[in-house]
Amino acid sequence: MPRNAKEWAGVPDLPADHFISSEVYRDEGIFRDEQRLLLEKTWKFACHESEVEQVGDYRTLSFCGLPLVVIRGEDNRIRTFVNVCSHRSAELVRAPRGNARRMVCFFHLWAYDTYGNCVNQTRDIGYEEAGPKKEACGLRSIRTEVNCGLVFITLDDDAETLESFLADSLDTLREALTAEPLELFHYHSFKVRANWKQWHETNMELYHEWGHVVNRQQGLNSPGYHDRRISIGKNGHLSLPPYRVSYSNIPGWEDRDSNNFPGLAPGEIRAVDLFPNTSIIIRGTAMRIDTSTPISPSLTLMEFRGLGLKSDTPEVRAERIRNHNQYWGPFGRTQPEDGFFIESVEQGNRHAAQYSIISRRENLGAHDDAALRGYYAEWSRHMGRPAGDPKGNVSAEGPGK
Amino acid sequence: MKAEQIRTLVAKSCLSMDDEKFADYLALCADGFQYRIRSFSPEIGKEMTWLDLGLDELKGLLEAVPKHVRMQGQMRRHATLYTLDEDADGRFSAVSSLIVSHTALNGETHLFATGQFHDRVTFVEGEPRLLARDVMLDTRVLGPGSHMPI
Structure with a gap:
């Protein structure tokens, strides 16, 4: 049933780490503290x-x-x-x-x-x-x-060494990143009208894939999609276990049977989200690295890189670029949608919302919100305050659980 | 005469895409049509390809456009044919200057992109048809992006 103003503003009746206060996206003081306590302290x-x-x-x-x-x-x-x-x-x-x-x-x-x-x-x-x-x-x-x-x-x-900061987070990508020299074939950027954490949240929160028509047609229907278990590592880094996707059920697309990155099976996806704001995603033949640079609480510079093997022949490189652009880049089938999603969320957080709900539990399956809870546990560790109550309002009111 | 026909072809390609009359756009394309969007990146010192579609894949993309979450509002493509050369094979190379604007649902208009169309044109039964369109974008910051070809 609809909620009145008091109910809408009320603390969710959930465990304290199962919701995020909208203040973490919109408050100027929290943004300045993020720079000082988190972004300037991490790699x-x-x-x-x-x-x-x-x-x-x-x-x-x-x-x-x-x-x-x-x-x-x-x-x-x-x-x-x-x-x-x-x-x-x-x-x-x-x-x-x-x-x-x-x-x-x-x-x-x-x-x-x-x-x-x-x-x-x-x-x-x-x-x-x-x-x-x-x-x-x-x-x-x-x-x-x-x-x-x-x-x-x-x-x-x-700061601790980079090796210590990353711990084992890159293990699933190590062979792909190091077996052969890589080089960029793609770079683009844009300023998204959203808080810097929101893009990274979307990378970690996989049930937003229901919003992508392309993912509804393939990834979400792939065998084993919900069977894999996410892994939250040291320092808030997230690793998604590999799984294989068929691409040929999209009209005009072909399966990625060859020229996959070293160490990957044909069509396999591997992804790592590095705390606090970098993701590396490989879809078989194509690799993307994205990272954000906060400008203000509601404005973020996003940068996207596409990489191939330096040894690629022109034909293989063209295939890799084509595969990259099917999903990513400014004319990709999914990446622009992620931008529209988070710009919409920003409007809600800035003007209307009080809390975001991150309470899904699926035994660490692909759609479990444990990924976001792990991210915000690390955020809270740096910031010295819970993401559900960053200004101490809930503790004064009394949380739901 | 042919120059005027090609000028009209470029204009129709803009109008049909603006109005999302995709069948009309595809009717302007010859068999084997190739569509590309490219741009040079000073950040990596290379020309990048952002879209490279044959006719079948372009059809698939255009059919899927209504199912995508995308920028709402109206795009307008303003193309002016600048140069037209007849090639040795009897086909034509046409370069048009391009400006694309976007008007949001609230009526606010902004410049989306600038660049050029580099078209290859052939004549089929007296009618001009696009053999290839290379959209050479100057603009590389395009907001979240677009599912629509330029």
């Missing part, structure tokens, strides 16, 4: 190592408001720096990608090497009297580590 996927393949190759990005440049050094090591000149704070490199043995500021031509050392102050005689010497003008370094070809950064100099 963030920055790019794939193939994007900075040669010495001097760089790639720019922004995270937690910081402009960053990822660059491969003369010693072949990948480093990240704040992309700001130490002199007068002009942006240092100004293209999304490029190659520079020296990063030269376009404003006053101060220069930096690939180790982040300042190697030139224009007409340095001017600094002899008062300083600073160029040795004190290096770029701000950001901790950077690579695992399975994935480049991660953290803004916390004291």
